[in-house]
Amino acid sequence: MPELPEVETVKESLKIRLKGKKILSANVIYNNIIAYPEVKDFIKQISNQTINDMKRRGKFLLFDLDDYYLLSHLRMEGKYFFKTKDDVLDKHEHVTFDLDSGEELRYKDTRKFGKMYLIKKEDIDNIGPLKDLGLEPWDENLTSNYLLNKFKNKKLPIKSVLLDQSIIVGIGNIYADEILFMCKINPLKHCNLITEEEASNIIKYTKEVLEKAIKMGGTTIRTYSSVDGVHGLFQEELLVHGKDKGLCPKCKNNISKIKVGGRGTYYCEKCQK
DNA sequence: CAAGAGGCCTGTTAGC
DNA sequence: TGCTAACAGGCCTCTT
Numbered sequence: 667m668p669e670l671p672e673v674e675t676v677k678e679s680l681k682i683r684l685k686g687k688k689i690l691s692a693n694v695i696y697n698n699i700i701a702y703p704e705v706k707d708f709i710k711q712i713s714n715q716t717i718n719d720m721k722r723r724g725k726f727l728l729f730d731l732d733d734y735y736l737l738s739h740l741r742m743e744g745k746y747f748f749k750t751k752d753d754v755l756d757k758h759e760h761v762t763f764d765l766d767s768g769e770e771l772r773y774k775d776t777r778k779f780g781k782m783y784l785i786k787k788e789d790i791d792n793i794g795p796l797k798d799l800g801l802e803p804w805d806e807n808l809t810s811n812y813l814l815n816k817f818k819n820k821k822l823p824i825k826s827v828l829l830d831q832s833i834i835v836g837i838g839n840i841y842a843d844e845i846l847f848m849c850k851i852n853p854l855k856h857c858n859l860i861t862e863e864e865a866s867n868i869i870k871y872t873k874e875v876l877e878k879a880i881k882m883g884g885t886t887i888r889t890y891s892s893v894d895g896v897h898g899l900f901q902e903e904l905l906v907h908g909k910d911k912g913l914c915p916k917c918k919n920n921i922s923k924i925k926v927g928g929r930g931t932y933y934c935e936k937c938q939k
Numbered sequence: 940c941a942a943g944a945g946g947c948c949t950g951t952t953a954g955c
Numbered sequence: 956t957g958c959t960a961a962c963a964g965g966c967c968t969c970t971t
Contacts, residue, residue, distance in 0.1 A: 668964070668965095669964065669965095672964080676969090687968050698947085698948095725965080737967085739965085741947095741963090741964095741966075742948090742963070742964065743948095743949085743950095744964090744967060745964065758949085775948095776948080776950070777947080777948045777949050777950080778947075778948050778949080778961090779947065779948065779949095779965065779966085780965095781966090795966095819940095819941090820942090821941090821942095822941085822942075827944095829965085829966095831965090831966080832962090838964050838965070839964050839965085840964055841964090862942055866947090885964080887961060887963090887964065888951085888964070907964090915942070927943085927962095928943080928944080929965095930962075930963080931965095
């Protein structure tokens with residue numbers, strides 16, 4: 667799925683097209699996309715809500731409506747397209763929104779992993795997934811002490827805890843590999859052994875990598891695209907992720923591919939001891 | 940409690 | 956070439 671830079675890119679594209687438009691009605695074709703509330707309530711409550719703004723929190727898209735937040739998590743392959751009522755429904759389009767502009771916003775998700783939540787604004791801190799999220803990468807409270815404190819009572823591989831959305835939000839499998847390469851940290855290193863300097867570097871390079879990826883419209887490796895099928899460009903900048911047939915850009919050693927916490931992981935054994 | 944495996948889904952690709 | 960198994964950028968739940 668899209669990681670933070672991809673969600674940020676989608677959010678900006680949707681904001682341009684959606685701001686000020688009203689959702690007249692919604693049609694749910696595949697019920698499991700709607701995580702909360704029940705589908706009939708979801709449809710009833712979202713009708714006639716205006717999209718006042720688009721925001722992002724971690725990997726969630728937030729549609730800022732009159733009385734609710736619509737949270738949309740794209741998971742692995744969720745995408746949005748603008749079409750009209752007359753367009754034939756694609757096999758993998760599972761939720762559609764009729765807009766007062768005459769357009770139809772369609773959510774497409776081949777693997778059906780994505781989730782939507784419609785939460786009353788006053789409940790946003792108590793109901794739904796946002797309450798469990800950690801710090802945004804640019805939050806001033808994200809310090810090396812914060813990380814060391816989160817890491818000290820676990821011994822999971824550092825790669826796995828970088829993917830833990832209750833610590834820092836927005837990092838996924840691609841950027842975790844890139845960040846650890848830039849920090850020269852082995853992805854298998856137990857997180858309780860991370861030093862203050864390493865923690866500080868993780869913060870620095872997390873921001874650097876994500877900022878650059880946002881500027882380039884995200885990374886399109888397999889199936890990611892922002893809105894209406896637009897691709898990102900950051901894949902050209904990747905240093906190690908997906909490069910198991912390539913060489914380390916620093917030392918020209920072969921890049922290794924292993925599994926960490928069940929996820930494909932790419933790194934340089936020489937640079938990342 | 941932490942940590943690992945399994946599950947959700949479908950499409951593509953690697954390997955025999 | 957054709958089939959099958961493994962894999963894919965995420966995260967929740969169950970088991971140990």
